[in-house]
Amino acid sequence: MSEKFGKRLADAVAARGPLCAGIDPHPGLIEAWGLPADASGLERFALGATEILAAETAIIKPQSAFFEAFGAPGIAVLERVIETARAAGALVLLDVKRGDIGSTMGAYTAAYVAGETALTADAITVSPYLGFGSLKPAIDMARANGRGVFVLARTSNPEAHALQNALLPNGKTVAQGIVDAAAEVNEGASPYGDVGVVVGATIGAGELDLGALNGPILAPGFGAQGATADDLRKLFGDDLKGVLAASSRDILKHGPDPAGLRDAVRRTRDSLRPPG
Numbered sequence: 368m369s370e371k372f373g374k375r376l377a378d379a380v381a382a383r384g385p386l387c388a389g390i391d392p393h394p395g396l397i398e399a400w401g402l403p404a405d406a407s408g409l410e411r412f413a414l415g416a417t418e419i420l421a422a423e424t425a426i427i428k429p430q431s432a433f434f435e436a437f438g439a440p441g442i443a444v445l446e447r448v449i450e451t452a453r454a455a456g457a458l459v460l461l462d463v464k465r466g467d468i469g470s471t472m473g474a475y476t477a478a479y480v481a482g483e484t485a486l487t488a489d490a491i492t493v494s495p496y497l498g499f500g501s502l503k504p505a506i507d508m509a510r511a512n513g514r515g516v517f518v519l520a521r522t523s524n525p526e527a528h529a530l531q532n533a534l535l536p537n538g539k540t541v542a543q544g545i546v547d548a549a550a551e552v553n554e555g556a557s558p559y560g561d562v563g564v565v566v567g568a569t570i571g572a573g574e575l576d577l578g579a580l581n582g583p584i585l586a587p588g589f590g591a592q593g594a595t596a597d598d599l600r601k602l603f604g605d606d607l608k609g610v611l612a613a614s615s616r617d618i619l620k621h622g623p624d625p626a627g628l629r630d631a632v633r634r635t636r637d638s639l640r641p642p643g
């Protein structure tokens with residue numbers, strides 16, 4: 368992959384808008400689609416959703432846990448989701464939230480964003496809570512292969528506040544420290560760098576300074592967790608510059624009817640257009 372991830376993502380967002388559609392096959396959703404909550408139901412749900420959503424969005428985000436839950440057959444479905452999304456013209460952000468000592472991070476990176484296997488994605492989610500420096504092998508290897516990472520900074524869940532807003536000895540919050548470390552890697556890249564951060568759409572405005580990030584911001588919490596398009600604009604500005612708003616259940620609940628699903632993803636995507 369010769370072109371940088373940051374450039375490929377910026378081009379995809381310019382063409383299709385800033386919505387990241389999540390493929391989260393919760394057993395309850397599979398059943399709500401009238402399918403059995405087994406590997407065959409997973410396959411019909413995940414491929415049916417991906418065919419529609421990946422044709423309408425810049426990037427899709429399969430959540431690995433829901434595929435892993437079915438063992439090897441689930442992973443085989445995940446591979447087909449990645450293939451189907453690419454064929455529909457979307458980038459793939461694989462949500463695996465890996466975080467480990469540096470040498471092991473290298474192995475995770477080789478598994479997901481360095482090679483050319485059926486599981487290789489354009490980017491993965493990673494956790495910096497073993498120290499941002501532990502991610503260096505992952506970041507270096509992903510970037511050398513034209514791929515990217517999204518580093519958890521300030522997550523959308525209510526339990527995150529105490530840890531992620533704790534103060535470091537330098538007076539910054541832990542989350543701000545992560546954003547600043549990502550900014551350092553992205554410095555000078557154009558249109559922006561390959562290291563994104565994850566900032567929940569549910570957090571309070573003004574908590575973080577993202578001005579120097581020069582990288583993409585994944586904003587989950589939009590939709591099912593309560594955040595609206597207006598909340599996103601309050602947090603990140605009217606033009607949502609660099610923001611990928613991520614929504615899973617709030618779109619997926621409109622299946623299995625393809626027309627219903629297509630309407631839902633288009634409506635969600637259009638709600639992110641700048642006002643006026």
Ligand SMILES: O=C(O)c1cc(=O)[nH]c(=O)n1[C@@H]1O[C@H](COP(=O)(O)O)[C@@H](O)[C@H]1O
Pocket residue numbers: 389391430462492521522523524565566567587588589590591592613614615616617
């Ligand atoms: O990294 C993520 O994607 C993520 C980070 C975060 O702070 N909060 C969060 O909800 N997520 C993921 O985003 C998705 C949200 O799903 P919905 O709440 O159904 O839109 C799930 O796959 C979560 O694992």
